[in-house]
Amino acid sequence: MGKAQLGVSTLGRRLSDHQRAVYLEELVALAFDTAQMTVDSIADLMHQATARHSRGELEDALRMYARVLAQDPEHPEALHLTGVVAHQQGRNEEAVALIARAITSRPRAPAYRNNLGMALTALGRTAQAEGAYQEALALVPNFADALLNLGNLRAAQGSFQDAVRLLERAIAADADSPQAHYNLGCARFALDDLRGALGALQKAMVLGADFAEAHYRTGSVHTALGEPEQAIACFHQALAREGDQLGAQHGLLECLDMLPPDVAPPLLEALIAALLRAKAINPRALGHPAARLLERKHGLGGEDVAASSLQALCASLLDDALARLYLRRTVNVSTPMERLLTRCRRRWLADAANSVAMAQSYWDGVAAVAIQCFFNEFVWAVSREEERSIADLEQRIVGACRSVRSPEAARLSDLLVYACYRPLWRIADAAQLRALAVDAWPDALARVLRVSLHEPLWEQDAKAAIDSGVAIRDAVSRAGQMQYEENPYPRWQALTSAGAQSIEQRVQRWNSRYAAPPELTGPLRVLVAGCGTGMDAIDMALHLRDAQVTAIDLSSASLAYAMRKAGEYGLENIHFRQQDILEFDGAGESYHVINCTGVLHHMQDPAVGLQRLVRMLMPDGLIRLALYSRLARGPLLEVREVIRARGFDSTERDIRKFRQQVFDEGAGGAFVELMGSTDFFSLSECRDLLFHVQETQFTVAGIDKLLEAAGLEFLGFELTIDEVGKGFRREHPHAALTDLDAWAAYEQQHPKSFRAMYQFWCRKSVPINHPRQHAQHLVE
Ligand SMILES: C[S@@+](CC[C@H](N)C(=O)[O-])C[C@H]1O[C@@H](n2cnc3c(N)ncnc32)[C@H](O)[C@@H]1O
DSSP states (O other): OOOOOOOOGGGSOOOOHHHHHHHHHHHHHHHHHHTTSOHHHHHHHHHHHHHHHHTTOHHHHHHHHHHHHHHOTTOHHHHHHHHHHHHHTTOHHHHHHHHHHHHHHOTTOHHHHHHHHHHHHHTTOHHHHHHHHHHHHHHOTTOHHHHHHHHHHHHHTTOHHHHHHHHHHHHHHOTTOHHHHHHHHHHHHHTTOHHHHHHHHHHHHHHOTTOHHHHHHHHHHHHHTTOHHHHHHHHHHHHTSSSOHHHHHHHHHHHHTTSOTTOOOTTHHHHHHHHHHOTTSOGGGGHHHHHHHHHHHTTOOSSOOOHHHHHHHHHHHHTOHHHHHHHHHSOOOOHHHHHHHHHHHHHHHHHHHTTOOOOGGGHHHHHHHHHHHHHTTSOSOOOHHHHHHHHHHHHHHHHHHHHTTOGGGSOHHHHHHHHTTSOGGGSTTHHHHHTSOGGGSOHHHHHHHIIIIIHHHHHHHHHHTOEEOSOOOOHHHHHHHHHHHHSOSOOOSOOOOOOSBOHHHHHHTTOTTBOOOGGGTSSOEEEEETOTTSHHHHHHHHHBTTOEEEEEESOHHHHHHHHHHHHHTTOOSEEEEEOOTTTOOGGGOOEEEEEEESOGGGSSOHHHHHHHHHHTEEEEEEEEEEEOBTTTTHHHHHHHHHHHHTTOOSSHHHHHHHHHHHHHHTTSTTHHHHHTOGGGGSHHHHHHHHOOSOOOOBOHHHHHHHHHHHTEEEEEEOOOSHHHHHHHHHHOTTSOTTOHHHHHHHHHHOTTTTTTOEEEEEEEOOOTTSOOSOSOSBOO
16 A cells, blocks of 8 residues: 655655755756746745645645646646546556656656556556566665555565565655555465564554554454464454455454354454444354344253243343344344243233233333344244234234224234234234334334334335246246245345455455456356345445346246335445346347355256356356355255154244254254354254255266356356465465365365355356457466
8 A cells, every 4th residue: 555655845744864865956956947948936826835735735736737838838747736636546557657748748747656656556457567566666766655655566566585584675755654564464474474473563552552453364364373362452453444344244254153152352342342233244243243242141052941931031032232232133042042032922912812002111222122033034932822912912912003093002012922923014004003103113113113014025025026026937046936935045234345345356255377368357247146135236246336136036926026125225336127037038139247145055956057157148257146155055955854744844833843943952963063153043044054945965076067068168266255265275275266176075075165155256168169359367
């Protein structure tokens, strides 16, 4: 990370002795030049202009430099600094031209060459940029800024050894630059020199008190060193400052999973709450850390709570703001908490049935449980007695609404309790409830109404407007459609943002040698096939610059959910269509990028589905696939056998019953793993995981064959589990990350490696008779 070097000490930077000498030389030269002119006006103007420039008043400075240039069109410093402003304003071509002109008059000004290098770097003309930095260093070998910039350039090129050498020299020339220490820390980190990185980053933190990135990187180094407690403290410091919040949030997420279950640093609670609230983090990722913390805090353990302490425990849990936030934001993954709250809910229902009024102080907690139950699609156990009481309660609510023609007549606490068992939008008089002015209600209730009534009713309306295309004829497609109409998957709240990215950057993250052809560097046509509830489609529409996204799925309910979420993100560049991949012809389009996550393995013949998609992909286009791994799913396949043997069907009632059996027997065998999986805790995910109408699992060798038959070139797995990438490199040091034979061997040794599916990128190979326009996309 470099900064524009303005070149005169009057700009307010604190300069080292060495830099001062460099600039003094320039100032003397400048003074000599201007002596020929109307000295007062030019020197005065330059003085004022540079003062404004250093204060960031770029437009004013520009105007003054222009006045100097009007008098002396080749005034080197005015040309140079006009170029610096152009660079600061992102007009780098202009900057290069201006600074190059200044250099013609003053070839021995090192700062000019350094700033020229920066403008060239910004234009991606790295070879020329390097030349400019080298020229600056030839003039002044210890020019700290040029050393820093050249070091950064080397790091960006992946030459970290070189970067470290240059940055160490930059620090020797100017020991007080937090940026240089920070960049040195990052380069050492990249070389796995973790202790060295820590030393440099600690220096950067001392020198730059508000340097959020330095704290966040230090946190990442502690994570890599297996020191989650220290890491958490650093991420906390980073989040308390302005800067890369996203990086700090991601870093924090990663290290939370490393904390031993019995360790709870004092900051943990506040940090988990901040992440649960964060807009750019999917709260599902917080499930286990938050659940562990709450279980510990409230003493929720394996044993069932005695009836006498049930109320007190429930009250203390729901009185806890973190517990309520957790229940409102993410699907609960704590078995003890589910057991406790299922029993409390039963008690609330019995009270409602007996017209025992619920204290208003409980409303917030009960509302959080109602929202939780909506999100987990009412997967918790319900007894026959409860079924009867719910039916009675619904009658009472409907009757109250009808008799006085005012929904307020229904007791608010009845509505809350009912919402813990059923979605409000399905209630007989939902239209009456809908007319309520939510804003006038207590917050807790208004939230429940929004989630359980307004949003789903919006989705019902949206379904009617969905652009339905070709009939769905394939029998497996129809069965899949029915499943996802009943249980759209997955119900999600917020995306974990990767920030704005090009498609090249996305692929490069997993294959550093990938270079996108020119067709893939402009606006992209993207197809998301089997988009479900829209996570990937929305992510791509949000973060891929200028993308136009077409998102198709069999299920109108899933599409409606996706449309609502797209609206929340204010997106207008996604078009949703109800379509079967097997029938879709791309609407006359061919796509630059196709995403098909978790879909092909639910088709009768995944190869046929894939061929259809590849037909719609441009030559050299990219496809991202995600497929089940047979090895990773081994234990789940055993569970599916148990389900079949016990005769459970994929109905909501059977899924609930089966879950209860897992809870009762879960201490051993195949069920243990299931209870650790987040998917077990909501109905649609549990159905998708264990009760799917159609499922194929893959092996790495099978994927190899599948891709070859489809004319796809494998570009690399997304290695979202850090340890998998590291382990592969350790055990197969000479294999490329694209070597599928090596991956097959690795997975045999580590069968859980692809528990989050095989997620990978491919490129459509160009047919032999298709002239390749771009010689080197993947440089081997
Ligand atoms: C497991 S979900 C995955 C959803 C989404 N891709 C994601 O990762 O969140 C599978 C989705 O694929 C859709 N699907 C399955 N077969 C399909 C087909 N032949 N054509 C279009 N969509 C299909 C289903 O309707 C369902 O929404």
